Amino acid sequence: MKRITITDVAKLACVSKSTVSQYLNKRYDYMGETTKLRIENAISQLGYQPNIVARSLKQKRSSTIGVIVANILHSFSTKVIRAIEDTCNENDFHVIVCNADDDPVKEEKYIQMLLAKQIDGMAIFPTGGNLALYDSMVKMNYPVVFLDRMIEGVNIDAFLLDNENASNLAVKHLVDRGHTRIGVVTPSIERMVTPRVERLEGFKKALKVHGLPVTNEYIKSMGVDKLQSGLKEMFSLCEKPTALVASNDLTLFEVLKFVKENGLNIPEEIEVVGFDDIPFATVLEPSLSFLSQPAFEMGNKAAERLLEKIEKRDVLFESEIHRFQPTLFQGQLPKN
Amino acid sequence: MKRITITDVAKLACVSKSTVSQYLNKRYDYMGETTKLRIENAISQLGYQPNIVARSLKQKRSSTIGVIVANILHSFSTKVIRAIEDTCNENDFHVIVCNADDDPVKEEKYIQMLLAKQIDGMAIFPTGGNLALYDSMVKMNYPVVFLDRMIEGVNIDAFLLDNENASNLAVKHLVDRGHTRIGVVTPSIERMVTPRVERLEGFKKALKVHGLPVTNEYIKSMGVDKLQSGLKEMFSLCEKPTALVASNDLTLFEVLKFVKENGLNIPEEIEVVGFDDIPFATVLEPSLSFLSQPAFEMGNKAAERLLEKIEKRDVLFESEIHRFQPTLFQGQLPKN
DNA sequence: CTGAAAGCGCTTACAG
DNA sequence: CTGAAAGCGCTTACAG
Numbered sequence: 001m002k003r004i005t006i007t008d009v010a011k012l013a014c015v016s017k018s019t020v021s022q023y024l025n026k027r028y029d030y031m032g033e034t035t036k037l038r039i040e041n042a043i044s045q046l047g048y049q050p051n052i053v054a055r056s057l058k059q060k061r062s063s064t065i066g067v068i069v070a071n072i073l074h075s076f077s078t079k080v081i082r083a084i085e086d087t088c089n090e091n092d093f094h095v096i097v098c099n100a101d102d103d104p105v106k107e108e109k110y111i112q113m114l115l116a117k118q119i120d121g122m123a124i125f126p127t128g129g130n131l132a133l134y135d136s137m138v139k140m141n142y143p144v145v146f147l148d149r150m151i152e153g154v155n156i157d158a159f160l161l162d163n164e165n166a167s168n169l170a171v172k173h174l175v176d177r178g179h180t181r182i183g184v185v186t187p188s189i190e191r192m193v194t195p196r197v198e199r200l201e202g203f204k205k206a207l208k209v210h211g212l213p214v215t216n217e218y219i220k221s222m223g224v225d226k227l228q229s230g231l232k233e234m235f236s237l238c239e240k241p242t243a244l245v246a247s248n249d250l251t252l253f254e255v256l257k258f259v260k261e262n263g264l265n266i267p268e269e270i271e272v273v274g275f276d277d278i279p280f281a282t283v284l285e286p287s288l289s290f291l292s293q294p295a296f297e298m299g300n301k302a303a304e305r306l307l308e309k310i311e312k313r314d315v316l317f318e319s320e321i322h323r324f325q326p327t328l329f330q331g332q333l334p335k336n
Numbered sequence: 337m338k339r340i341t342i343t344d345v346a347k348l349a350c351v352s353k354s355t356v357s358q359y360l361n362k363r364y365d366y367m368g369e370t371t372k373l374r375i376e377n378a379i380s381q382l383g384y385q386p387n388i389v390a391r392s393l394k395q396k397r398s399s400t401i402g403v404i405v406a407n408i409l410h411s412f413s414t415k416v417i418r419a420i421e422d423t424c425n426e427n428d429f430h431v432i433v434c435n436a437d438d439d440p441v442k443e444e445k446y447i448q449m450l451l452a453k454q455i456d457g458m459a460i461f462p463t464g465g466n467l468a469l470y471d472s473m474v475k476m477n478y479p480v481v482f483l484d485r486m487i488e489g490v491n492i493d494a495f496l497l498d499n500e501n502a503s504n505l506a507v508k509h510l511v512d513r514g515h516t517r518i519g520v521v522t523p524s525i526e527r528m529v530t531p532r533v534e535r536l537e538g539f540k541k542a543l544k545v546h547g548l549p550v551t552n553e554y555i556k557s558m559g560v561d562k563l564q565s566g567l568k569e570m571f572s573l574c575e576k577p578t579a580l581v582a583s584n585d586l587t588l589f590e591v592l593k594f595v596k597e598n599g600l601n602i603p604e605e606i607e608v609v610g611f612d613d614i615p616f617a618t619v620l621e622p623s624l625s626f627l628s629q630p631a632f633e634m635g636n637k638a639a640e641r642l643l644e645k646i647e648k649r650d651v652l653f654e655s656e657i658h659r660f661q662p663t664l665f666q667g668q669l670p671k672n
Numbered sequence: 673c674t675g676a677a678a679g680c681g682c683t684t685a686c687a688g
Numbered sequence: 689c690t691g692a693a694a695g696c697g698c699t700t701a702c703a704g
Contacts, residue, residue, distance in 0.1 A: 005697055016675040021699055032673060052452045053393045054697035057680050062389065072418055075411075075615075082408055085435055094449065097433040099421055113430065116388045249615075256619035278616050279411075279585075283592035285621040341681055352691040357683055368689060390681035393696050 004048045013042035024050055056118055064094040065306060066114035070102045070125045070148075074249065076276050076295050077125065080147060083299025084123055091307055093120075104129025115142075121310045123302055126151055128191060141316065143309035145302045149194040150321060157309075159302040159322045163195050166291045166326040167202030167245065168209070170273040173289060173328055174243040175210045179271065182207070183218035183234055183241035185227060185251040196221075199247040199275070227254040235262070243271040249278070252288075259286075277329075291326040298324050340384045349378035360386055392454055400430040401642060402450035406438045406461040406484075410585065412612050412631050413461065416483060419635025420459055427643055429456075440465025447473075457646045459638055462487055464527060477652065479645035481638045485530040486657060495638040495658045499531050502627045502662040503538030503581065504545070506609040509625060509664055510579040511546045515607065518543070519554035519570055519577035521563060521587040532557075535583040535611070563590040571598070579607040585614070588624075595622075613665075627662040634660050 006024075010017045015035060022031060023039045042048070056062040067084055069077040085095045096119065100107035104127045111133055114122055121143030126134065134154045137144050150158035167184075174182050184203045189196045200221060204214050218241050220230035231254070234241060246252035252274040264270050266286035273289045281288060301322060309317055342360075346353045351371055358367060359375045378384070392398045403420055405413040421431045432455065436443035440463045447469055450458055457479030462470065470490045473480050486494035503520075510518050520539045525532045536557060540550050554577050556566035567590070570577060582588035588610040600606050602622035609625045617624060637658060645653055 003697095007697080017698080018675055018677095018700080019673090022674085025699080035674080049448065049452050051393075051454065051697050052449075053389055053398065053454045054680090055699075057387075057389045057393050057682085057697080058699045060680075072414055072421075073411075075409075078408055078414055081433075082435065085408075094432065094453075095434075096430065097417075098431075099418065112385065113388075116385050117430075118387065118389045253616060253619060256616065260619050280589060280592065280614050280616070280620075283589060283596050284616075339681095343681080353682080354684080354691055354693095355689090358690085361683080371690080387681050390696090391683075393681080393698085394683045396696075 003051070004046045005051070006048075008046055009039065009042045009048050012046065013038040015039065060118065061120055062094075062118045063092060064096060064117075064119050065303075065310070066096045066098060066110070066117075066119045066122045068098045068100050068107060068110050068114075068122060068124045070100055070127065072097065072099050074276075075279065076148070076249075076293060079295035080299035080302075083296040084303040087300050087303035087307070093307065100125070100127055102127055108133055111137075121145075121306050123147055123306055125149060128193065141313065143306055143313065145306045145309075147298065147302055155319045157302075157305055157317070157319045157322065159298050159305075160194060160324070161293050161298075162323040162325055163198035164202030164205065166275065167199050167247075168206040169326060169328050170245045170289075170291055171203060171206035171210060173273060174245070174271060175212070177243075177271065179243040180212060181215075181218065181239060181241045182212070182243045182245065183220070184245045184247065185231070185255055186221045186247040187251060188223050189221050196247065203245060203247075224250050224254060227251060228258060231255065231258040241270070244273070246272060246274045248275050252278070273328075275326075287330070289328060289330045292329050293326055294324050339387070340382045341387070342384075344382055345375065345378045345384050348382060349374040351375065396454065398430075398454045398456055399428060400432060400453075400455050401639075401646070402432045402434060402446070402453075402455045402458045404434045404436050404443060404446050404450075404458060404460045406436055406463065408433065408435050410612075411615065412484070412629060415631035416635035416638075419632040420639040423636050423639035423643070429643065436461070436463055438463055444469055451478075457481075457642050459483055459642055461485060464529065477649065479642055479649065481642045481645075483634065483638055491655045493638075493641055493653070493655045493658065495634050495641075496530060496660065497629050497634075498659040498661055499534035500538030500541065502611065503535050503583075504542040505662060505664050506581045506625075506627055507539060507542035507546060509609060510581070510607060511548070513579075513607065515579040516548060517551075517554065517575060517577045518548070518579045518581065519556070520581045520583065521567070521591055522557045522583040523587060524559050525557050532583065539581060539583075560586050560590060563587060564594060567591065567594040577606070580609070582608060582610045584611050588614070609664075611662075623666070625664060625666045628665050629662055630660050 006017050006020050010020045019035060020039055023036060065088060067081055069081065071077060081097055088095050096114065098110040100110060107127045108130050123145050125148045126146050128151055131154065134151060134156065138155050144156050146156050146158040148160055150160060171182060184200065186196050186200050189200060207214050217234060217237055220227065220234060222230055244255055246255045255272060259266060259270060266272055275291050277290055277292050342353050342356050346356045355371060356375055359372060401424060403417055405417065407413060417433055424431050434446040436446060443463045444466050459481050461484045462482050464487055467490065470487060470492060474491050480492050482492050482494040484496055486496060507518060520536065522532050522536050525536060543550050553570060553573055556563065556570060558566055580591055582591045591608060595602060595606060602608055611627050613626055613628050
């Protein structure tokens with residue numbers, strides 16, 4: 001049951017290990033035809049598979065990247081992972097997926113582990129809780145890209161939605177449909193998570209742009225567990241909102257739950273715009289509008305950039321914020 | 337920018353590499369207190385991180401398993417991955433996730449890659465297209481578990497739903513609600529994918545158990561792209577079905593699309609039972625019933641078994657089929 | 673065109 | 689209680 005090594009191949013083919021290695025690495029430049037054939041035969045006869053671990057140790061490259069997502073159960077994350085994996089595959093890179101659970105402690109553990117495994121680079125949905133660690137990676141010129149979120153003051157490429165514009169599109173859509181009392185529901189922005197902050201800011205700006213007042217009673221930014229009572233408050237006002245923007249899937253869920261439990265009608269009594277897509281939204285009721293993120297494109301672009309940084313490890317890159325545009329969908333969702 | 341190695345630590349602590357290695361591996365048995373302290377200090381002073389690749393090469397273990405899913409975009413797969421990852425984490429194992437896209441060629445490539453990386457074991461949602469390869473892993477006594485599907489004649493543990501019972505529960509539910517004309521919609525069973533075959537078989541058996549005839553016109557098993565015309569046929573019958581079982585999420589989607597496009601009312605005109613959960617199903621309309629799989633439990637159990645096999649690599653295990661019971665949910669979905 | 677030798681960073685008997 | 693030496697399976701200058 002012992003594994004076949006390069007030595008076995010060399011013996012069988014009557015050449016040295018070096019030559020077999022050349023063959024494996026496709027350095028055929030000076031290799032005799034017959035040598036090549038002998039090696040080829042030996043390999044297939046023995047069913048030889050190079051040991052990638054040994055190669056990595058020597059080459060100090062693993063042809064593997066790590067992806068640390070906040071939560072793999074979010075469909076946005078899944079799509080991004082999928083896109084990253086596709087891009088990596090095309091370039092003969094492998095992907096290790098990790099879940100940080102939005103927990104800085106777990107995130108740190110995973111980053112350390114990936115570094116110890118000599119992973120060539122990482123794509124991270126950062127928790128924001130490991131500033132020193134992010135910085136140390138920058139110092140080492142270690143290849144990293146951020147997704148979905150950016151960290152102020154950390155010099156790392158970030159790939160994220162144009163969140164302000166997304167909020168603006170949502171508000172514009174509702175204004176166009178005649179609404180003037182528009183509310184917004186977002187998770188707590190205490191931890192300054194980029195999309196939450198930017199979507200809320202964008203929402204307020206958009207109201208002003210459209211000549212509407214910013215009414216604090218229409219803005220609920222709080223832990224998801226408190227949203228039901230927040231919504232109850234909002235809907236006890238004399239001037240109830242007639243439309244709501246739900247800034248992510250969790251808040252949308254709470255909004256729909258509230259709507260259902262209170263027997264409100266969509267869109268007659270309350271019109272709702274959500275972020276990201278709900279699978280099956282096309283074929284279910286009520287029909288909602290969504291700001292969809294180009295998840296696959298974001299994943300692809302982030303992966304390409306990461307691979308480029310890995311390729312040119314010696315080059316010092318200027319880090320950039322890469323913004324992606326959302327698309328507004330009504331009832332029907334895009335295929336991606 | 338050169339990495340700190342064990343040699344650097346040894347030098348700084350004025351001990352040999354061996355001793356540092358002992359320390360790293362927590363073999364303190366005979367280690368002097370002061371030696372221990374010196375090493376500890378040296379490590380933290382240098383910010384030393386052991387190179388896992390080198391360790392793996394020597395130990396011939398990587399403390400990593402691979403998961404090959406058919407499609408990461410399915411929420412069932414995501415949940416299973418998540419559960420496997422949690423279990424692995426508790427045991428200091430890492431997880432590499434791969435997408436086979438239900439393509440045997442891709443599956444083979446991934447399996448080879450994982451083997452070359454000296455991964456300690458694999459959890460696979462098998463395509464069924466690589467019998468020889470599965471067998472060769474069995475021959476090597478390489479630790480593998482299958483998920484969601486089993487492969488006839490291949491001696492590997494499989495963790496899957498009690499599909500026949502699931503179909504039976506679906507039929508029973510509908511019969512209890514007074515239905516006698518019950519249809520079923522499943523993807524093509526040409527490739528003999530376990531859940532599809534078993535769910536269809538189970539459906540037929542359940543009809544008989546409940547004294548209902550098996551009507552071929554009520555059974556549509558075909559490529560998802562042909563389902564719309566299949567459903568059209570079914571609903572052109574004089575005796576239309578009054579209830580439908582959709583055996584997975586894709587077929588459920590087609591059913592709901594058909595229902596919506598044809599303005600049918602759920603549940604008045606047609607009652608629907610699906611498999612797996614649709615996120616948001618609780619708060620949307622129409623309210624459906626679902627047979628939910630205990631995805632987290634399945635992932636956990638599969639991972640535990642896999643780790644056990646890795647732990648006791650020398651032991652020859654009897655392979656078993658592990659069945660899990662579905663739960664019928666109406667409108668409301670379970671938290672997992 | 674091919675091979676001998678050194679080395680990647682660890683671990684592990686074994687000797688003392 | 690600690691260290692010298694060999695070795696895991698590769699790759700890579702370098703020599704010839």
